[in-house]
Amino acid sequence: MPAANAKALLFDVFGTVVDWRGTVAREGEAWGRRLGLAIDDWPAFAEAWRREGYLAGIARVRRGELPWQDVDALHGRQLDKMLAERGLADLPEAEVARFNRVWHRLEPWPDVLAGLARLKRGYVIAPLSNGNFALLTNLGKHAALPWDCVLACDLFGHYKPDPEVYQGAARLLGLAPGECLMVAAHTNDLLGARAAGLGTAFVERPLEWGAGSPPEPSPPVPFDRRARDFLDLAGQLGT
Amino acid sequence: MPAANAKALLFDVFGTVVDWRGTVAREGEAWGRRLGLAIDDWPAFAEAWRREGYLAGIARVRRGELPWQDVDALHGRQLDKMLAERGLADLPEAEVARFNRVWHRLEPWPDVLAGLARLKRGYVIAPLSNGNFALLTNLGKHAALPWDCVLACDLFGHYKPDPEVYQGAARLLGLAPGECLMVAAHTNDLLGARAAGLGTAFVERPLEWGAGSPPEPSPPVPFDRRARDFLDLAGQLGT
Numbered sequence: 153m154p155a156a157n158a159k160a161l162l163f164d165v166f167g168t169v170v171d172w173r174g175t176v177a178r179e180g181e182a183w184g185r186r187l188g189l190a191i192d193d194w195p196a197f198a199e200a201w202r203r204e205g206y207l208a209g210i211a212r213v214r215r216g217e218l219p220w221q222d223v224d225a226l227h228g229r230q231l232d233k234m235l236a237e238r239g240l241a242d243l244p245e246a247e248v249a250r251f252n253r254v255w256h257r258l259e260p261w262p263d264v265l266a267g268l269a270r271l272k273r274g275y276v277i278a279p280l281s282n283g284n285f286a287l288l289t290n291l292g293k294h295a296a297l298p299w300d301c302v303l304a305c306d307l308f309g310h311y312k313p314d315p316e317v318y319q320g321a322a323r324l325l326g327l328a329p330g331e332c333l334m335v336a337a338h339t340n341d342l343l344g345a346r347a348a349g350l351g352t353a354f355v356e357r358p359l360e361w362g363a364g365s366p367p368e369p370s371p372p373v374p375f376d377r378r379a380r381d382f383l384d385l386a387g388q389l390g391t
Numbered sequence: 392m393p394a395a396n397a398k399a400l401l402f403d404v405f406g407t408v409v410d411w412r413g414t415v416a417r418e419g420e421a422w423g424r425r426l427g428l429a430i431d432d433w434p435a436f437a438e439a440w441r442r443e444g445y446l447a448g449i450a451r452v453r454r455g456e457l458p459w460q461d462v463d464a465l466h467g468r469q470l471d472k473m474l475a476e477r478g479l480a481d482l483p484e485a486e487v488a489r490f491n492r493v494w495h496r497l498e499p500w501p502d503v504l505a506g507l508a509r510l511k512r513g514y515v516i517a518p519l520s521n522g523n524f525a526l527l528t529n530l531g532k533h534a535a536l537p538w539d540c541v542l543a544c545d546l547f548g549h550y551k552p553d554p555e556v557y558q559g560a561a562r563l564l565g566l567a568p569g570e571c572l573m574v575a576a577h578t579n580d581l582l583g584a585r586a587a588g589l590g591t592a593f594v595e596r597p598l599e600w601g602a603g604s605p606p607e608p609s610p611p612v613p614f615d616r617r618a619r620d621f622l623d624l625a626g627q628l629g630t
Contacts, residue, residue: 224565276528286565289515289540301528302540306563324545326463326525 158351158389160325161271162280162303162318164336165288166206167360169279170258170295173198174359179254187247191238195362205230210282210311222284222306228252255283256290260297261357267382268298274391276300280321280334282311301325313344322350335385339371346375353377353385397590397628399564400510401519401542401557403575404527405445406599408518409497409534412437413598418493426486430477434601444469449521449550461523461545467491494522495529499536500596506621507537513630515539519560519573521550540564552583561589574624578610585614592616592624 166172176198184191191197209226212218231252235241271277278301279288285304292299303321310316322329329349336342337357346352352375358367371378379385405411415437423430430436448465451457470491474480510516517540518527524543531538542560549555561568568588575581576596585591591614597606610617618624 276532278528284565285540285563289517289564293515293539299540300532301524301538307546324524325528326523 157331158275158333159327159331160276160278160322160333161353162278162321162332162334162345162350164312164334164338164341165279165281165283165291166202166255166258167357168335168337168355169264169297170260170291171359172202172255172258173362175258176201176254179251179257183247183251187243189238189240191240197234199361201227201230201234204234206282214311214314220309222287223255223282224252224284224287227255253290256287257294258291260295261381263381263383265296265298267386270386270391271382271389272298272300274389275333276325278303278321278325280312280317281305312341313347315344315348318345318348318350333376337368339368342371342375343373351376353379355379355381355385396570397514397572398566398570399515399517399561399572400592401517401560401571401573401584401589403551403573403577403580404518404520404522404530405441405494405497406596407574407576407594408503408536409499409530410598411441411494411497412601414497415440415493418490418496422486422490426482428477428479430479436473438600440466440469440473443473445521453550453553459548461526462494462521463491463523463526466494492529495526496533497530499534500620502620502622504535504537506625509625509630510621510628511537511539513628514572515564517542517560517564519551519556520544551580552586554583554587557584557587557589572615576607578607581610581614582612590615592618594618594620594624 163169173195177194180194180197184194205227206223209230213220231248235243268277278299280303281288282305284306285302288302288304292302305311305317308316308320318334319329322332330351333351333353334342334345335353335355337355337360342352342354354371354375377385377388379388402408412434416433419433419436423433444466445462452459470487474482507516517538519542520527521544523545524541527541527543531541544550544556547555547559558568561571569590572590572592573581573584574592574594576594576599581591581593593610593614616624616627618627
């Protein structure tokens with residue numbers, strides 16, 4: 153069985169551990185109501201923020217089109233742009249900065265707390281995310297995620313799926329790459345982890361992009377594990 | 392009140408959070424009995440290991456006399472030396488490697504778990520130790536320390552009391568140095584933290600060097616807080 157000797161489980165966070173789309177939409181709706189903002193489709197706002205700020209921003213950093221910057225900066229840059237496009241460039245700076253940190257306050261999927269509590273019995277558990285260290289620390293505290301430590305891309309100066317991130321995480325934990333199992337709902341993350349020598353577990357998160365959007369396509373290649381959620385993964389791993 | 396705006400509490404670990412002397416002596420006694428080793432004073436063995444391996448080793452790295460190496464390596468080097476001096480150079484390698492990792496299995500002082508649980512309610516809590524990331528992660532898991540994240544000197548390539556360690560920790564947390572409070576039983580650590588702009592809390596650990604040894608001398612300068620233990624600190628901080 154591949155990954156049978158895993159000692160640490162490393163978790164992708166946005167979409168795999170937490171429901172970014174639902175949390176940002178809900179907090180956005182409340183924020184918009186309070187400030188009387190003319191934004192009526194907050195789920196669409198959340199999705200555009202994620203696609204254009206985070207995903208496109210990381211891609212530009214990885215291609216060398218933007219200097220290294222963390223996800224707080226990428227989110228903030230895109231939020232400013234999206235507010236300006238809607239005629240809201242003059243909102244108080246502290247309001248915008250606070251809303252930009254909604255990504256530090258994301259809520260976990262329903263199975264996560266119980267699943268992590270079980271997985272923690274048998275493994276070192278840690279996030280390994282493109283989020284920055286402060287964001288992941290604050291998010292873990294907000295959501296009471298029982299991490300043993302926090303691993304973040306700014307420790308390595310690289311974004312996933314660069315191999316430096318996966319190999320750097322294993323090295324910090326004092327483990328060989330093959331003693332780490334990457335857990336993610338995204339095929340490209342798992343392909344990067346596998347190329348770096350880690351074991352891989354695909355977790356289904358069909359609602360990440362909303363009930364109306366297609367789920368992540370089935371992985372084109374077999375991974376070491378495939379689980380419906382973290383409780384299923386805990387069962388498979390015997391914890 | 393200085394440090395009144397602290398958002399994170401950073402803890403020295405060896406001696407402040409855990410009783411290295413008691414744990415190493417107890418585990419050494421059991422190990423020596425099992426292997427029939429002719430070592431009769433394990434508390435003295437633990438103290439020499441700490442002084443000559445860890446404290447002297449870090450000092451040599453900081454002076455540039457040794458290349459950068461982590462505490463696992465410094466401990467291992469000294470353990471090999473001490474065993475050889477006692478005619479025990481031929482012990483099985485796996486036995487020696489496992490005993491070297493006793494520093495990953497240290498036990499907390501009696502007030503620590505209850506104290507950290509209270510302090511965690513109001514602050515980000517993290518170790519900030521000269522121990523390496525893997526050691527601190529394993530130690531936290533072993534002792535069920537409820538850290539929000541792990542901060543270790545190998546993230547910065549410097550040992551305390553170099554300012555890079557304290558300032559690097561604040562930067563990773565997204566905080567100003569003055570928003571961090573360093574908690575330690577050692578004056579030199581707190582002097583380093585204060586020079587780097589952090590708040591400081593001195594905690595008494597009179598038994599660190601054993602009941603027969605004098606405690607850490609009273610700090611020669613005032614720190615922001617002075618507490619008998621972590622419960623007293625929690626009371627002072629209102630958590």
